[in-house]
Amino acid sequence: MSYDFDLFVIGGGSGGIATARRAAEYGAKVGVAEYSKLGGTCVNRGCIPKKLMVYASHFPELFTDAEGYGWSAVKSQLDWPKMISAIDNELLRLNGIYQTMLDKSKVEVIPARAKFIDNHTLQVGDRTVTAEKILIAVGGHPFRPEIPGIEHALISDEMFYLPTQPKKIVILGAGYIGCEFACIMNGLGTEVTQIIRPELILRSFDNDLRSAVQEGMIRHGVNIINNAQDLSIEKTDNGVSVTVITKDGKQTILADAISLAALGRKPNTANLGLENVNVKTHEGAVLVDANSQTNVENIYAVGDCTDEIQLTPVAVNEGRAFADTVFGNKPRVMNYADIPTAIFTTPEAATVGLTEEEAREMHGDNIKIYRSNFRPMYYVLPNKQDRTLMKLVVDSKTDRVLGAHMVGDHAAEIIQGVAIAVKMGAKKADFDATVGIHPSSAEEFVTMR
CATH class of the missing domain: 3.50.50.60 (FAD/NAD(P)-binding domain)
Known part of the structure; x- marks a missing residue:
């Protein structure tokens, strides 16, 4: 049977776009339905604008820290509308980049909602399209719990x-x-x-x-x-x-x-017509196997609309693994072990691998903990009491580092590098044998005893 598309993606967020472009690289004819702005939650209502606001929030402390280093006092006031406008302009730029990338990949974008008619047919706005394979990548949304008012x-x-x-x-x-x-x-x-x-x-x-x-x-x-x-x-x-x-x-x-x-998010799976194709869900989340395949043979799902880990890089990797397997003849599955993540709080935190609590539950008393808690050099001259915590969770039987955790400046940047070692199965001895960069906070990860 002939179809309009080899792959049709419902949702133009990070996972959907990554999948569409990768499948197109392998020669597939791909379409994407997105009724809102390209980039999904991460670009428009999540990671990117939030991180830009994180940067903005750090300047007041930087101004006061500078005085400890001999700079004169700075009097500055936030122009909230200007900040919001600057962020909006950056998001518009990113939306345009996504559109350009899809155009170069010859992926057709239909700016409308999609709904299943049958296993291979979708109603997309006022169009009816058919596809050999369909990927659900609709993400999630915040919800309001039952609280008075x-x-x-x-x-x-x-x-x-x-x-x-x-x-x-x-x-x-x-x-x-x-x-x-x-x-x-x-x-x-x-x-x-x-x-x-x-x-x-x-x-x-x-x-x-x-x-x-x-x-x-x-x-x-x-x-x-x-x-x-x-x-x-x-x-x-x-x-x-x-x-x-x-x-x-x-x-x-x-x-x-x-x-x-x-207070949580829920999958955007309502009004997709999943009941028309009998795709199984649990509390709104699409159920998938290791290959991101639903219980319906030609229908797949990735990202926050599934019951897997809800992180943008995870959705991207899931989508690319699907495209590599189905369209690139390069079979692989997403590996959910040792996924690093960060919390952009003040202080910042980042982590990879097992927590101490998880490690003890799995390995009992065969766990050794290494900690370092110190005031970084940066805060000495401003006379601030901000501290950094670094922690390694180690299997004492094998010497393998099972988890690494950090709270402090640049935690995300540091843990990203440490995550490679943890993912590769590095031992504590490998950390010990690595020469530290001095003076830096990061060197504590290779000097803890």
Whole structure:
């Protein structure tokens, strides 16, 4: 049977675009449906604008740090609309780059929603298209939990479009997105209260890392209310009123805005017509095997709409592995072990491999921990107490490094390099045999005893 496309991708985010371009390189005729801006969550409502705001939030401290090095005091004020406009312009530039890349790859982009009619047929806007293989790469979206007054709260996407800077903001949730936004807004000069249910932020990360980040955030001025048992939100004439109940009692916080930056995301699989093709899902997530294949032979899925790890580089790798296997005759599967990740908080954190808790559960007492906790040289002259934590989790039987964790400046850049060693199965002896770069914080990873 003849089809309009060899591959049709539903979703023009990072995973979808990477897959489309890789399949096109192998000679496949590819189409992409994207009803919004190209680049998906990462480019438009996530990684990129958030990281640009992280950079912006660091300047006030850099100004004060400079005084310790002999520079005169700097008086500067944030122009919020100018910052937002500059970020928007950069995102438009990136949207254009994605379009250019797809055009060069001869991938047809249809700016419309797609919906399954049958296993090989889609309704895309006012067009009906057919494809031999179809990839679902629709990503996810923030959701509003059932909290009284939740309709008065912003979702994380809306944080990038605030017309004016809030003087006071409440952030709900202990996940990395909430922690990052808490630090961003605090650094930009907003008074921040973060409300979390557990004792510590960043559940599932190494406990030492969690403690170090939380202590650092508090030291930098974020007010963290933990052990929240219940809360409610009310609209006021001047903003919102948040009432929270903890084990210590009830308190009310008045703020200009409240954000649900960290209370989870759900797959964008509604209204795709999955019921028309009987694709299996669980709580909205598309179920796939190791080859990103659904229970329907010619239908695949990658990225945040599946039940795998929700990270942009993971979606990209999943998509390319699919294209290599199906269109490039180079079979491979995504390896989910030892995936590095970073939390762009202040202080920054990054990690790869097993946490201490995971390692002990898997290997019992055959685990050795190496830690280094110090004040970096940079903070000596400004007389600041910011600290860096570095940690290695080692299998004492094999000497293999099972996990590496860091809290401190440039943690993401440093852990990216360390992740190569961990992925290759490096032993602690290999770290010890590596000459450190002095003076640097990174050298601590090869000098810990």
